[in-house]
Amino acid sequence: MRRAWPPLALLAAAVGLWWLVVRAAHVPDYLFPAPSSVASSLTSDAGLLGRATLVTVREIVLGYLLAVAVALVIAIVLHFSSALRRALLPILVLSQTVPTVLLAPILAILLGYGIEPKLIVVAVVCFFPIVVNTVDGLRSADPELIRMMRTLHGGRLAIFRRVELPGALPAIFSGARVAATYAAVGAVFGEWAGSSSGLGFVILQAQPALDTARIFAAVLVLSALALCLYALVTLAERLLVPWQPEAHHA
């Protein structure tokens, strides 16, 4: 908990400064709302934001799980086939240069206004860091451990299960943590491309109404969701990688 104090103090100072500037300069709420206006929007729009949050949480969680599952399967396949790795990995890198903002409307046209296109956008955004880290993690197994396994009846599958996969877990989780911070943004892109609910939709609707305080409130909730997902992934890492000396992650 002690590590949480410095960033919290900095954040509080920034919010205080924001409040002072907005009040001192008499900035109107529709241009840049004061923290108090955002807070009152959070309470007065609680029902609306709550319903939207439920929709977006579903998209984030399901899309993220889809990304993890697909990324792990593809990474393991690439690990076992060097030919496929040489052929597919550059294409995966190339695919990352296609902006997701452009992908989202195409998916909405193809798949409609349901949850599916949002899940795919979230998964596409989250998938890449997990695949790359997993492939790297599996390949960086200590060659001496593999030699040891080979002289102790260890076949290819045993080496994978007992040496490569557990050894790759820290790398897999660092990819999964990076991906967790992308998931909320992915859900918003998906909703902007076509939806009638969710926090992205709330933001889209508040824009022409100049209800900037509500936009800020929705963004605040989105950040909190991303943070929660990050914390959950970190917790899962603590449980699944207990041999890892604690230290490196914030």
Added chain:
Amino acid sequence: MPAKGANVAVIDESRTTRLDGIAVESVVRVLGDRHVLDRIDVHVPAGSRVGIVGRSGAGKSTLLSLVAGLDKPDAGKITVGGGSVASERLARCALMPQRDCLLPWRSALDNAALALENTGLPRRDARRLAGPLFARLGLAGSEQLRPAKLSGGMRQRVAFLRTLLADKPVLLLDEPFGALDAITRAELQQWLADALAAEPRTVLLVTHDVEEALLLCERVLVLADGHIGAELDVDVPRGGTRRETVTSPAFLALRERALEAIG
């Protein structure tokens, strides 16, 4: 690879692991443009213990990798128990590497039972077979500890137990105690001598420590510049304490000859 539930009753009078001999004939291994091994001959009769000493980089570990079937010679022939193909050697040899190579995510017990699980035995059965040996190797109470919580000497013992439980006729030991302090090393040398007396195996031991090789082996070869520089039969009285052995004139004479050959 032995069948499921093959004989794994290690350190047990009733065990039936056959003993295989090792024959290395005119073996050459070139790494880069250096002849690391240049027409080497090594014979280890079934059930005997042979030590190879030499400076760091003399090619000792290269020789062990070749015998183990992890690597192929550029010329010459290596036979283990009648099999000369790399996969046949791999099936008959268990290599204990210089570093303990314990898996950090496994408990001491599960590390020791690793080879048993690799043969397809369920983890529960593998643990049941490895468990009773912990007390006999002075490891009682540390079964559930992860390697990070074990001392260097304990880690080495777990690594040796893991090698033994692979239940292979040939043990290849690569500087098994190289990473330990002098006192722990002396303790573990005695411990290994006792363990091998109770559990005879064909052993090829590689070390830079001449005293260790003379204490543990019946025959010691000196490897220098890719050649066997000297072959010493270790016929010293072994009845007494370690101190009596290492200070006996016969032991000292052998030690002197080995050090001279190392150069």
